[in-house]
Amino acid sequence: MRRLFLSACAVALGLSIFSTNSDAYAQDPATETAIKYRQSVMKAVGGNMGAMVGIMKGAGDKANLAAHAGAMADLSKIAPTLFPAGSDFGETTALPVIWEKPADFSAAIKKFQDAADNLASVAQSGDMAAFGPAFKGLGESCKNCHENFREKKEKK
Numbered sequence: 001m002r003r004l005f006l007s008a009c010a011v012a013l014g015l016s017i018f019s020t021n022s023d024a025y026a027q028d029p030a031t032e033t034a035i036k037y038r039q040s041v042m043k044a045v046g047g048n049m050g051a052m053v054g055i056m057k058g059a060g061d062k063a064n065l066a067a068h069a070g071a072m073a074d075l076s077k078i079a080p081t082l083f084p085a086g087s088d089f090g091e092t093t094a095l096p097v098i099w100e101k102p103a104d105f106s107a108a109i110k111k112f113q114d115a116a117d118n119l120a121s122v123a124q125s126g127d128m129a130a131f132g133p134a135f136k137g138l139g140e141s142c143k144n145c146h147e148n149f150r151e152k153k154e155k156k
């Protein structure tokens with residue numbers, strides 16, 4: 001009887017520790033902030049991408065391409081810092097595979113950085129014939145990472 005009581009206590013204790021921990025984790029302000037920060041940076045990445053599309057369609061000054069491409073190259077450099085351990089919990093579409101397969105994920109980041117650097121130097125040179133293909137290369141690097149490491153959207 002005593003043993004049964006003790007084991008019931010142990011189970012109850014175990015459950016309460018488990019639920020306290022997981023609640024604390026999901027609501028950890030540091031985790032939430034890290035996720036928000038990552039999403040803000042990604043929005044800036046998307047914003048620069050959209051701005052370049054606009055310029056290619058004739059809006060704005062072509063000379064601005066270098067600023068957007070340069071910003072993209074800078075943002076790609078901080079990409080590795082956007083995924084601290086534990087930031088796969090909460091309001092995020094980042095997939096756990098990011099943390100499970102770090103080498104694959106680093107390769108996807110490297111692809112992004114190389115493509116962004118390439119675009120930045122093409123934009124600096126003003127070689128508009130090379131800009132299109134370089135831009136396409138950058139777009140493929142986004143797609144490559146999103147397809148493998150980001151939760152699919154319901155509709156798009």
Ligand code: HEC
Nearest residue numbers: 039042043045046049092093094108109112141142145150
């Ligand atoms: C190495 C991986 C990787 C690369 C490269 C990458 N992304 Fe992302 N992106 C993500 C992940 C993961 C998320 C989900 C972030 C989250 O929800 O926490 C995301 C989210 C986004 C979002 C949504 C942000 C929001 O929450 O509103 C946009 C927009 C975006 N990415 C644009 C881009 C564009 C444009 C490129 C290429 C120029 C790019 N990304 C390259 C991994 C990547």
